[in-house]
Amino acid sequence: MKKALEELVKLAIKEKPKNVIQLRRIKGEIAKKDGTGMATNAEILKAYRSLVKKGEIKEDEQLFRMLRKRDVRTLSGVAVISVLTREHPCPGKCVYCPTEKDMPKSYLSNEPAVMRAVLCEFDPYKQVEMRLRALYDNGHPTDKCELIVMGGTWSCLPPEYQEDFIKRCYDGYNKKESKDLEEAKKLNETAEHRVVGLTLETRPDYVDEKEVQRMLDFGATRVELGVQTVYDDILDLNQRGHRVEQTIQATKLLKDAGFKITYHMMPNLPGSDLDKDHKMFRELFTNPDFKPDQIKIYPCVVTKGSELYKWYKEGKYKPYTTEELVGLLKKVKKEMPEYVRIARLIRDIPQESIVAGSTVSNLRQLLQDGGVECKCIRCREPREAKVDLSEAKLVKRGYVASGGKEIFLTYESSDEKYLFAFCRLRLGEKAFIRELHTYGQMLELAKGEKAVQHFGFGKKLLAEAEALTKKAGHDNLWVISGVGVRDYYRKLGYNLEDNYMVKNI
Numbered sequence: 001m002k003k004a005l006e007e008l009v010k011l012a013i014k015e016k017p018k019n020v021i022q023l024r025r026i027k028g029e030i031a032k033k034d035g036t037g038m039a040t041n042a043e044i045l046k047a048y049r050s051l052v053k054k055g056e057i058k059e060d061e062q063l064f065r066m067l068r069k070r071d072v073r074t075l076s077g078v079a080v081i082s083v084l085t086r087e088h089p090c091p092g093k094c095v096y097c098p099t100e101k102d103m104p105k106s107y108l109s110n111e112p113a114v115m116r117a118v119l120c121e122f123d124p125y126k127q128v129e130m131r132l133r134a135l136y137d138n139g140h141p142t143d144k145c146e147l148i149v150m151g152g153t154w155s156c157l158p159p160e161y162q163e164d165f166i167k168r169c170y171d172g173y174n175k176k177e178s179k180d181l182e183e184a185k186k187l188n189e190t191a192e193h194r195v196v197g198l199t200l201e202t203r204p205d206y207v208d209e210k211e212v213q214r215m216l217d218f219g220a221t222r223v224e225l226g227v228q229t230v231y232d233d234i235l236d237l238n239q240r241g242h243r244v245e246q247t248i249q250a251t252k253l254l255k256d257a258g259f260k261i262t263y264h265m266m267p268n269l270p271g272s273d274l275d276k277d278h279k280m281f282r283e284l285f286t287n288p289d290f291k292p293d294q295i296k297i298y299p300c301v302v303t304k305g306s307e308l309y310k311w312y313k314e315g316k317y318k319p320y321t322t323e324e325l326v327g328l329l330k331k332v333k334k335e336m337p338e339y340v341r342i343a344r345l346i347r348d349i350p351q352e353s354i355v356a357g358s359t360v361s362n363l364r365q366l367l368q369d370g371g372v373e374c375k376c377i378r379c380r381e382p383r384e385a386k387v388d389l390s391e392a393k394l395v396k397r398g399y400v401a402s403g404g405k406e407i408f409l410t411y412e413s414s415d416e417k418y419l420f421a422f423c424r425l426r427l428g429e430k431a432f433i434r435e436l437h438t439y440g441q442m443l444e445l446a447k448g449e450k451a452v453q454h455f456g457f458g459k460k461l462l463a464e465a466e467a468l469t470k471k472a473g474h475d476n477l478w479v480i481s482g483v484g485v486r487d488y489y490r491k492l493g494y495n496l497e498d499n500y501m502v503k504n505i
């Protein structure tokens with residue numbers, strides 16, 4: 001098999017397949033000759049790498065790209081790794097939540113990240129290790145990683161478990177067991193796989209000043225809040241256990257500490273309707289109390305083992321049809337402001353777990369087919385588009401949110417179709433950079449070889465943010481930064497202070 005794979009690589013280099021169909025023909029040829037099955041791209045990639053290492057072949061960018069599994073999660077230049085915490089009692093009694101044994105309450109055991117976690121017996125070190133290996137095998141860069149801790153309400157977990165969990169996550173990236181969390185964080189600053197962002201997931205009613213401080217100590221940079229709706233009557237009906245007031249407070253506390261915020265929103269909840277859901281999304285971006293940086297939309301679905309299942313059986317709840325849901329989401333997308341990113345339109349729940357509700361796993365595709373213009377960050381990411389960076393322009397968009405002034409600074413194409421880099425500057429009591437992001441180390445550029453991340457947009461945005469901070473009368477600019485990015489800021493004159501990178505300007 002190994003020999004056949006090497007032969008395949010050499011043949012592919014010679015014949016230069018232009019697309020996957022041509023590559024498939026080569027695969028077929030070898031399989032026929034060798035009497036084995038068709039080789040997978042990951043297998044061929046492994047053989048390719050070993051031949052390059054042995055010096056038997058030269059690197060072939062076109063072939064490498066073809067073998068690499070397309071995965072939007074790494075197209076932004078950052079490898080996203082989700083890990084799951086072990087089950088602990090959840091304080092919520094939400095009617096739509098499935099209650100499966102041995103699983104964190106709001107997850108179902110056949111979701112991909114969950115299956116991985118089960119295989120690893122929920123050990124965070126192993127989960128990180130396994131995902132890193134899979135990304136590498138599929139040809140993805142793993143030097144910059146984002147860590148997302150899932151499993152429900154982070155803040156309800158026992159403190160010792162939390163600390164050990166995060167430490168072992170860093171250990172997984174560092175490929176080394178450290179003696180404590182501080183050492184693990186320190187090691188990651190210069191590790192091969194650096195954590196450039198850490199996301200924790202919690203409920204709005206569990207966020208207070210003490211909790212915010214603990215999150216900072218873990219090196220967290222983003223918090224996902226289970227907001228679900230902005231209407232108290234719907235929260236009550238669904239036994240969510242908190243009110244809108246707590247969402248507003250949590251949002252302010254987190255933003256004032258520099259965090260990026262993702263809201264989980266749930267249209268189609270009992271008590272709502274298409275019109276009310278549309279108003280809800282509009283409210284999110286017109287009311288300064290909300291204005292999240294990112295949203296994940298999880299339409300409510302009926303799963304077995306939930307209280308909602310009974311309501312559905314009794315005819316008390318009826319989910320939207322696919323057409324209704326798509327219609328709603330199209331309207332929502334049209335009204336998105338430029339500073340938000342729709343990170344997810346529908347959850348990765350396998351069809352077999354859903355009794356009723358949207359089972360359309362390609363909902364995003366369905367939405368795009370209608371040619372909906374959406375200005376959100378995700379829709380303007382350049383992905384693999386050919387772009388001309390020399391035409392990039394700086395754009396400043398200001399808005400008021402949670403008692404502070406936000407400036408969304410971007411570099412984008414002259415027609416504003418593509419976003420190359422962005423920065424979230426918050427001018428409140430303190431000046432914060434809540435996010436600085438440049439896109440696409442994998443971009444194929446129209447001219448030259450430089451990818452966006454090497455075009456200096458990050459540094460230009462930072463300089464602009466510093467100038468605006470000074471102009472607003474602040475002496476210091478604070479940056480919330482994943483531990484793996486600290487070195488980047490050090491080189492630009494920032495110093496570590498209370499978990500932030502700070503510069504006196």
Ligand SMILES: [Zn+2]
Nearest residue numbers: 342374376379
């Ligand atoms: Zn969008």
